[in-house]
Amino acid sequence: MPRRSAAAVTASRERTIASAVDLASVEGLEGLTIGRLAGDLGMSKSGLIGRFGDKEAMQAAVLEAAIARFTETVWLRAQDAEPGLPRLEAIIDRWIDHLRGEVFPGGCFVTTASVEYDARPGPLRAATARAVRRWLSALEHEIRQAIANGDLAADRDAADIAFELHSLASGGSVAARLTDDPTGLDRTRAAMRRAAGLETT
Amino acid sequence: MPRRSAAAVTASRERTIASAVDLASVEGLEGLTIGRLAGDLGMSKSGLIGRFGDKEAMQAAVLEAAIARFTETVWLRAQDAEPGLPRLEAIIDRWIDHLRGEVFPGGCFVTTASVEYDARPGPLRAATARAVRRWLSALEHEIRQAIANGDLAADRDAADIAFELHSLASGGSVAARLTDDPTGLDRTRAAMRRAAGLETT
DNA sequence: CCTTATACCGAACGATCGTTCGTTCTGTAC
DNA sequence: GTACAGAACGAACGATCGTTCGGTATAAGG
Numbered sequence: 001m002p003r004r005s006a007a008a009v010t011a012s013r014e015r016t017i018a019s020a021v022d023l024a025s026v027e028g029l030e031g032l033t034i035g036r037l038a039g040d041l042g043m044s045k046s047g048l049i050g051r052f053g054d055k056e057a058m059q060a061a062v063l064e065a066a067i068a069r070f071t072e073t074v075w076l077r078a079q080d081a082e083p084g085l086p087r088l089e090a091i092i093d094r095w096i097d098h099l100r101g102e103v104f105p106g107g108c109f110v111t112t113a114s115v116e117y118d119a120r121p122g123p124l125r126a127a128t129a130r131a132v133r134r135w136l137s138a139l140e141h142e143i144r145q146a147i148a149n150g151d152l153a154a155d156r157d158a159a160d161i162a163f164e165l166h167s168l169a170s171g172g173s174v175a176a177r178l179t180d181d182p183t184g185l186d187r188t189r190a191a192m193r194r195a196a197g198l199e200t201t
Numbered sequence: 202m203p204r205r206s207a208a209a210v211t212a213s214r215e216r217t218i219a220s221a222v223d224l225a226s227v228e229g230l231e232g233l234t235i236g237r238l239a240g241d242l243g244m245s246k247s248g249l250i251g252r253f254g255d256k257e258a259m260q261a262a263v264l265e266a267a268i269a270r271f272t273e274t275v276w277l278r279a280q281d282a283e284p285g286l287p288r289l290e291a292i293i294d295r296w297i298d299h300l301r302g303e304v305f306p307g308g309c310f311v312t313t314a315s316v317e318y319d320a321r322p323g324p325l326r327a328a329t330a331r332a333v334r335r336w337l338s339a340l341e342h343e344i345r346q347a348i349a350n351g352d353l354a355a356d357r358d359a360a361d362i363a364f365e366l367h368s369l370a371s372g373g374s375v376a377a378r379l380t381d382d383p384t385g386l387d388r389t390r391a392a393m394r395r396a397a398g399l400e401t402t
Numbered sequence: 403c404c405t406t407a408t409a410c411c412g413a414a415c416g417a418t419c420g421t422t423c424g425t426t427c428t429g430t431a432c
Numbered sequence: 433g434t435a436c437a438g439a440a441c442g443a444a445c446g447a448t449c450g451t452t453c454g455g456t457a458t459a460a461g462g
Contacts, residue, residue, distance in 0.1 A: 035419070
């Protein structure tokens with residue numbers, strides 16, 4: 001048995017992953033380094049890697065945790081709005097808050113991973129693509145609901161709108177952060193509302 | 202004097218940079234490695250780095266060359282369209298062609314650099330930000346011209362539209378490439394035309 | 403012919419990379 | 433009390449990182 005209880009071990013592992021997520025959000029998932037992370041956590045390289053077995057397994061765990069963090073702060077908190085346009089509106093607001101806030105110190109994690117792996121094959125690319133596709137599907141589902149409710153024009157393709165929202169959010173947050181433009185996310189929010197057929201408020 | 206003529210040296214240096222741009226477009230500017238690039242070029246590490254002096258100087262030269270490649274294939278080729286909305290339309294088409302084509306084997310270079318440096322200070326971040334700001338200004342200038350010509354509604358902010366076009370292009374190309382979505386860039390083009398006030402054709 | 407400047411090479415530098423060992427420590431089970 | 437499981441450690445591995453240095457070949461200027 002472990003020298004700590006199972007619950008404590010899990011908590012320690014999750015704290016490890018949380019630190020890794022923060023570090024990788026700045027340095028990138030590929031720039032994540034066992035030595036650097038071990039130093040930040042005050043433990044040895046071998047002790048750290050022993051928790052995952054592999055560097056790639058660690059990266060996968062970090063990616064999964066980052067996706068969960070996103071889902072929790074954006075999707076989950078919008079679920080009490082009623083399905084369709086209201087929920088879509090809530091998603092956009094939570095999304096912007098998430099990009100603005102300090103959920104990830106280095107900007108949207110999935111966007112970083114998308115750029116890192118969009119031209120490089122491997123399991124991490126597959127996992128990232130899976131997450132993006134799943135998110136696009138979730139958006140599309142809500143848009144379809146809004147169209148069915150008559151809250152959105154029926155002549156537009158739901159997948160188009162979903163793709164556009166995702167492009168605006170990921171592209172806008174990167175540009176705003178890079179150019180130190182404090183109004184960038186306001187612009188992004190307005191553009192997303194316009195793309196979703198919401199009056200610009 | 203060099204053992205080759207100055208012109209030949211320049212050509213060789215430019216061929217070196219061109220290779221480096223292609224490699225960095227896949228691996229990232231930060232993932233660019235002297236050893237790897239030297240191997241690809243069939244020369245020694247010391248011979249390669251001697252051309253630039255520094256790795257960071259090499260990265261800066263590669264970034265500059267990539268920006269020039271973008272400017273040449275997108276901005277320059279749209280200059281024969283008349284200023285204002287026609288030129289903006291031409292820019293969008295060249296832009297999409299550029300993202301679709303094989304100008305960069307690993308996707309839009311500036312987008313990759315933007316994500317790599319958006320949370321990491323240094324001269325490379327500054328250079329990337331400068332390029333993005335300059336591009337946003339160029340777009341904004343054309344949009345202003347279109348508004349002055351009466352081709353675009355005067356109630357919208359030119360900087361907003363420029364920012365939106367940039368977000369759509371960079372976000373859309375990454376998502377399309379990552380998810381292997383062949384229609385992604387068509388969607389991006391349609392969204393950009395809609396954002397620019399052009400009828401969707 | 404001789405000097406000089408330059409491009410490139412090969413070798414080596416210390417640092418860090420990811421990974422693999424053997425060991426130690428600490429709880430739990432028998 | 434003894435055996436065992438699991439977590440973490442320190443040390444070392446080969447590989448690669450960026451960089452530095454001395455030497456060599458080449459081409460132009462005198």
